[in-house]
Amino acid sequence: MDAVRLIVTSRRALAGGGDAPEVMTEVWQAQALAQAIGSRLAVSGPPQLRGEAIGLTELAGRGCGVLDRxxxxxxxxxxxxxxxxxxxxxxxxxxxxxxGEVGIALVGLACAADDEGTYWQCMEAIDAADESRDRVLWMLRKLEDGNQGVPERAAG
Structure with a gap:
């Protein structure tokens, strides 16, 4: 299945809510998907993104690692x-x-956490999701910068 369809599926599942364990599962799924997309970009994505994609893979892996599998x-x-x-x-x-939606969901979970362990797990996962998102935004800027140097194709 292609990346966009999987992301849309993850966004719907995350928006569907549920209890805390279900939301945490969807957060973990989203980070694992980000890790897989980063790996795919590192291997076969645009050359200007490959180094950043490795970084995304590492950051998203950390996002999975701070959560219970x-x-x-x-x-x-x-x-x-x-x-x-x-x-x-x-x-x-x-x-x-x-x-971004993962971060918002985690803030909601952290605010409702009954125990300190869950609260801190959410805080670490928020940090990882935010750093992963920052890396994605940086890669989008690099893609845009790379497209600036390519002349527009004449219509015809």
Whole structure:
């Protein structure tokens, strides 16, 4: 499945809410998907993004690492369903939106946390999601800068 479709699926699942464990599962899924997209960009994305994509992979991996790994079957793991990147710019735009929504969901969970452990887990995950989103935005700027040097094709 292509990156944008998986991101849209993640955004819908995250927006669907549910109890705290369900939201944490969706947050973990989103970070795992960001990690997979970063890996794909590092290997086969635009050359000017490859270094930044490695950084995204590391940051998103940290985002997964600070959360308890959900009990998911491999078939339910969206990151494992990524078969193609598609348009890198579109994928990054959508991923940036997803990571922003992840941060918002985590703030809500942190505010409602009953225990200090959950609160701090959310805080660390917020930081990781924010850094991942910053990296995505940086990659979008690099893509835009790269397109500035390419002359427009004449209509005809």
């Amino acid at each position: 959900p009990d998911l079957d491999t078939a339910d793991l969206r990151a494992a369903q990524l078969t193609e990147l598609g348009d890198a710019r579109q994928a990054l735009l959508c991923l940036g939106g997803l990571l």
